[in-house]
Amino acid sequence: MNKPLRIGVAGLGTVGVGVVKILSERAEFLSAASGRPWKLVAVSARDASKDRGIDLTGVRWESDACALADADDIDVVVELIGGSEGVARDLVEAALSNGKHVVTANKALIARHGIALARIAEQKAVSLNYEAAVAGGIPIIKALREGLAANEISSVAGILNGTCNYILTEMEATGRDFADVLKDAQALGYAEADPSFDVGGIDAAHKLAILASLAFGQEVSFDDVEIEGIENITAADIKFASEFGYKIKLLGIATRGVGGIDQRVHPTLVPTGSPLAAVSGVFNAVAIEGDRVGQLVLEGRGAGEGPTASAVLSDIVDVARGLVMPPFIVPTDHLKAPSRANVERRSSPYYLRFNAADRAGSMAEITRALADASVSIERIVQRSEGRGKSDGRLPVVFLTHETDEGSMRMALKHLSKLEDVAGKPLVIRIEDSGSR
Amino acid sequence: MNKPLRIGVAGLGTVGVGVVKILSERAEFLSAASGRPWKLVAVSARDASKDRGIDLTGVRWESDACALADADDIDVVVELIGGSEGVARDLVEAALSNGKHVVTANKALIARHGIALARIAEQKAVSLNYEAAVAGGIPIIKALREGLAANEISSVAGILNGTCNYILTEMEATGRDFADVLKDAQALGYAEADPSFDVGGIDAAHKLAILASLAFGQEVSFDDVEIEGIENITAADIKFASEFGYKIKLLGIATRGVGGIDQRVHPTLVPTGSPLAAVSGVFNAVAIEGDRVGQLVLEGRGAGEGPTASAVLSDIVDVARGLVMPPFIVPTDHLKAPSRANVERRSSPYYLRFNAADRAGSMAEITRALADASVSIERIVQRSEGRGKSDGRLPVVFLTHETDEGSMRMALKHLSKLEDVAGKPLVIRIEDSGSR
Numbered sequence: 001m002n003k004p005l006r007i008g009v010a011g012l013g014t015v016g017v018g019v020v021k022i023l024s025e026r027a028e029f030l031s032a033a034s035g036r037p038w039k040l041v042a043v044s045a046r047d048a049s050k051d052r053g054i055d056l057t058g059v060r061w062e063s064d065a066c067a068l069a070d071a072d073d074i075d076v077v078v079e080l081i082g083g084s085e086g087v088a089r090d091l092v093e094a095a096l097s098n099g100k101h102v103v104t105a106n107k108a109l110i111a112r113h114g115i116a117l118a119r120i121a122e123q124k125a126v127s128l129n130y131e132a133a134v135a136g137g138i139p140i141i142k143a144l145r146e147g148l149a150a151n152e153i154s155s156v157a158g159i160l161n162g163t164c165n166y167i168l169t170e171m172e173a174t175g176r177d178f179a180d181v182l183k184d185a186q187a188l189g190y191a192e193a194d195p196s197f198d199v200g201g202i203d204a205a206h207k208l209a210i211l212a213s214l215a216f217g218q219e220v221s222f223d224d225v226e227i228e229g230i231e232n233i234t235a236a237d238i239k240f241a242s243e244f245g246y247k248i249k250l251l252g253i254a255t256r257g258v259g260g261i262d263q264r265v266h267p268t269l270v271p272t273g274s275p276l277a278a279v280s281g282v283f284n285a286v287a288i289e290g291d292r293v294g295q296l297v298l299e300g301r302g303a304g305e306g307p308t309a310s311a312v313l314s315d316i317v318d319v320a321r322g323l324v325m326p327p328f329i330v331p332t333d334h335l336k337a338p339s340r341a342n343v344e345r346r347s348s349p350y351y352l353r354f355n356a357a358d359r360a361g362s363m364a365e366i367t368r369a370l371a372d373a374s375v376s377i378e379r380i381v382q383r384s385e386g387r388g389k390s391d392g393r394l395p396v397v398f399l400t401h402e403t404d405e406g407s408m409r410m411a412l413k414h415l416s417k418l419e420d421v422a423g424k425p426l427v428i429r430i431e432d433s434g435s436r
Numbered sequence: 437m438n439k440p441l442r443i444g445v446a447g448l449g450t451v452g453v454g455v456v457k458i459l460s461e462r463a464e465f466l467s468a469a470s471g472r473p474w475k476l477v478a479v480s481a482r483d484a485s486k487d488r489g490i491d492l493t494g495v496r497w498e499s500d501a502c503a504l505a506d507a508d509d510i511d512v513v514v515e516l517i518g519g520s521e522g523v524a525r526d527l528v529e530a531a532l533s534n535g536k537h538v539v540t541a542n543k544a545l546i547a548r549h550g551i552a553l554a555r556i557a558e559q560k561a562v563s564l565n566y567e568a569a570v571a572g573g574i575p576i577i578k579a580l581r582e583g584l585a586a587n588e589i590s591s592v593a594g595i596l597n598g599t600c601n602y603i604l605t606e607m608e609a610t611g612r613d614f615a616d617v618l619k620d621a622q623a624l625g626y627a628e629a630d631p632s633f634d635v636g637g638i639d640a641a642h643k644l645a646i647l648a649s650l651a652f653g654q655e656v657s658f659d660d661v662e663i664e665g666i667e668n669i670t671a672a673d674i675k676f677a678s679e680f681g682y683k684i685k686l687l688g689i690a691t692r693g694v695g696g697i698d699q700r701v702h703p704t705l706v707p708t709g710s711p712l713a714a715v716s717g718v719f720n721a722v723a724i725e726g727d728r729v730g731q732l733v734l735e736g737r738g739a740g741e742g743p744t745a746s747a748v749l750s751d752i753v754d755v756a757r758g759l760v761m762p763p764f765i766v767p768t769d770h771l772k773a774p775s776r777a778n779v780e781r782r783s784s785p786y787y788l789r790f791n792a793a794d795r796a797g798s799m800a801e802i803t804r805a806l807a808d809a810s811v812s813i814e815r816i817v818q819r820s821e822g823r824g825k826s827d828g829r830l831p832v833v834f835l836t837h838e839t840d841e842g843s844m845r846m847a848l849k850h851l852s853k854l855e856d857v858a859g860k861p862l863v864i865r866i867e868d869s870g871s872r
Contacts, residue, residue, distance in 0.1 A: 018728070022586045022728065026586060029585070029653075029766065030585065030586070032762075032766040032767060032770045033585050033761070033762070033765050033766050034761075035762075035767075131583075137726075137728070137729035137730065137732060138732065139575075139578070139579050139582075139583030139584070139732075142575070142578060142579075142582060142583050143575050143578075146575075146578060146750055146753060146754065147567075147575030147578050147747075147750045148575070148746065148750065149465075149466065149469050149749065149750055149753045150458045150462060150466070150745065150746045150749030150750060150753075151746055217465075273714070275714065275735065278709070278711065278714055290573075290746065291742070292454070292458065292573070292742035292743065292745060292746040293573035293736060293737065293742060293743050293746040294573065294736065294737045294740075294742065294743060295736060295737070296573060296574065296575075296734070296735070296736040296737075297733075297734070297735040297736065298732070298733070298734050298735075299711065299732070299733040299734075299735075300729060300730065300731060300732035300733065301729065301730045301731070301732075304730075306727070306728035306729060306730060307728065307729050307730060309586065309728060310584065310586045310587055310726065310728040310729040311583075311729075313585065313586030313728075314582055314583045314584065314585055314586060317582060317585045317586075318582065318759075321759060321760075321761050322758065322759070322760075323754075323757060323758070323759040324757075324758075325469070325470075325757050326468075326469070326471075329469050330465065330468040330469050331468060331471075334468045
């Protein structure tokens with residue numbers, strides 16, 4: 001039998017515990033699958049006394065995670081601490097620099113420092129694997145790094161945050177509003193006490209930045225992701241969308257735009273019946289368009305102990321089998337510099353909702369404002385049932401024809417000057433990417 | 437730069453031509469992704485004079501495919517000839533025996549001789565990669581061999597034949613019958629002149645046998661797959677199913693049954709709204725249940741030049757990157773011997789349709805026959821609109837509660853003795869596997 005693979009795990013939260021469990025329960029299989037025994041040599045976590053329900057007999061405990069990076073008896077460091085800076089970053093950097101393979105579930109770290117870390121990994125000819133960082137148990141990194149290497153990718157669109165998808169699904173099912181459902185999600189453990197990372201779209205943006213780099217062969221560039229969360233979506237919007245034949249999903253979308261790569265996370269109307277519209281609850285899904293493969297959709301659980309640990313283990317299997325590849329498919333010096341599409345030139349149909357005075361002439365003014373900005377209307381819906389909630393004003397919803405973003409901004413400027421329009425209109429893009 | 441990867445391609449049909457195109461168009465990228473240049477050294481096909489729209493300047497032409505297996509200047513043989521015996525088998529066997537890596541799209545070959553070939557590959561420490569053999573462009577083999585290695589799989593269920601799915605989708609959309617739609621599919625090139633391999637379920641069974649082996653760690657055993665095609669499905673069945681909230685799909689299903697692995701390909705009622713029900717036209721999809729990952733669904737194009745060539749290329753990328761693994765995840769001597777579940781003990785709800793005499797007492801006799809076999813009825817539908825077509829008899833449809841297969845066989849025996857029941861009932865299993 002070949003040399004054992006010696007593993008160090010940093011971070012024993014939910015996922016870390018899941019990883020340690022699989023290492024022990026599937027030891028024989030994993031060893032057969034990779035042609036060498038696996039050995040958990042050391043772990044590191046904050047509290048050594050806590051009972052985590054796992055047997056760590058014979059496993060060294062390091063109070064300083066970075067000691068794993070220096071240990072002579074460790075081949076692969078599994079980083080499950082989290083956060084783009086601090087210990088997690090120091091550990092991964094040191095481990096790679098010391099010629100150790102790294103497996104991580106840390107999306108923030110890869111989204112912000114992935115390229116710098118990949119450079120070290122390439123120099124040292126070791127692996128930097130991060131399957132668990134995006135979409136939990138869905139093998140999406142493997143699909144892009146390996147499975148689709150023959151393809152030019154034209155678009156990646158995904159439901160990348162289970163918390164948001166759970167909230168939107170619940171809002172749709174129950175007709176309740178955002179704040180209300182969020183509270184429930186927090187009680188159920190589906191949302192954090194501070195939910196802003198999830199519902200604000202940051203988490204999805206971290207994942208999208210990673211996918212975009214793999215899909216388009218350019219350096220990961222989180223700062224170029226345009227981000228909008230789901231906080232302003234109301235139950236009424238979901239109902240309107242449904243009447244029009246759409247569902248509202250928080251999508252991360254990356255495409256080739258005018259002048260660069262277009263990366264954005266925002267609520268989106270997707271056609272009912274499209275694969276992404278059918279993804280409900282805490283599930284994640286990613287739809288990829290490749291020139292050879294056509295559309296490929298992968299759907300599964302995006303978080304939780306089992307799915308995330310499953311992804312971490314698949315990364316370790318690759319290391320154990322001796323596969324070392326450039327972390328971003330091609331060596332970093334082959335990646336293009338970050339680019340950003342001209343968003344003014346980006347175009348799509350739009351959903352537009354606001355409250356307007358219920359008086360003769362008001363609709364004429366509004367439609368004139370839209371027309372002056374070259375925004376062409378496909379459908380208008382006005383409902384009296386919303387009256388009263390909004391000072392005698394009525395909710396009005398417009399679906400537009402394909403409109404470029406510059407025109408839409410102009411239209412919003414015009415609308416803001418109308419006395420009959422109350423507050424800031426809610427604007428949601430309509431996307432057919434991800435539909436069959 | 438490292439040593440070039442020297443490639444020989446046998447078979448220049450649609451897929452072979454697609455592979456050669458990608459080798460030339462994506463050469464730079466593939467070389468960067470694998471750290472070594474790729475070189476197409478030789479090809480082999482029947483007709484050297486045919487214009488295939490590809491440039492083969494400088495590429496050696498071998499009239500005998502098996503010469504590729506003997507050539508000193510070839511590292512990987514790509515077998516795209518097809519068929520489980522003859523040249524394809526000889527070539528793959530010889531190439532592996534000579535220590536060359538093999539990439540193949542040949543499902544029949546892997547379903548029938550996969551284990552014997554894997555033994556040779558393991559002995560010689562070379563790759564036997566067959567991503568393109570199952571579900572075209574969907575990276576399902578990669579998902580099972582690598583991505584899900586940490587999981588105990590409990591079920592694999594898939595739409596594995598695009599021809600059948602296209603026919604069923606068309607029958608549903610247009611209300612036309614099987615024979616009619618098949619003719620169109622043939623004219624469009626979606627079905628072969630002799631369609632029996634596809635519509636009879638053999639092709640799907642080849643693929644299922646491969647997936648079942650990977651999922652359950654036992655030797656591939658095509659002979660243990662129970663196979664039923666879609667030839668007896670009528671437009672009326674599709675309509676009835678739809679009224680009950682189901683779609684009819686040809687599924688390949690592998691599960692752990694009583695006493696062994698249960699492998700079967702048959703028309704199946706799947707709940708509308710489940711991921712597999714939503715898969716239409718020539719698309720394929722596979723739903724996997726793993727103990728850690730939960731449900732994972734992969735959907736994409738199952739055939740055609742682009743998707744299949746994309747899969748072949750991903751297999752070559754793995755070879756180029758130096759990944760060599762046991763073809764069936766673990767070495768063949770770790771695989772369990774083929775086993776076959778006791779089908780009498782398999783159970784599911786059933787859809788049952790036949791024509792029955794429209795007379796007083798007939799339904800009493802039928803329901804008595806079912807009750808005597810312990811088959812419990814969930815729903816009965818009888819329609820007068822079918823009268824006349826069937827000699828005054830009316831179509832009757834039953835949905836049963838969960839019933840084991842032994843009881844259903846007994847029920848069918850009882851029904852066959854009733855004068856009021858005409859012909860052989862159509863029996864379709866109802867499966868919730870693949871539903872969320």
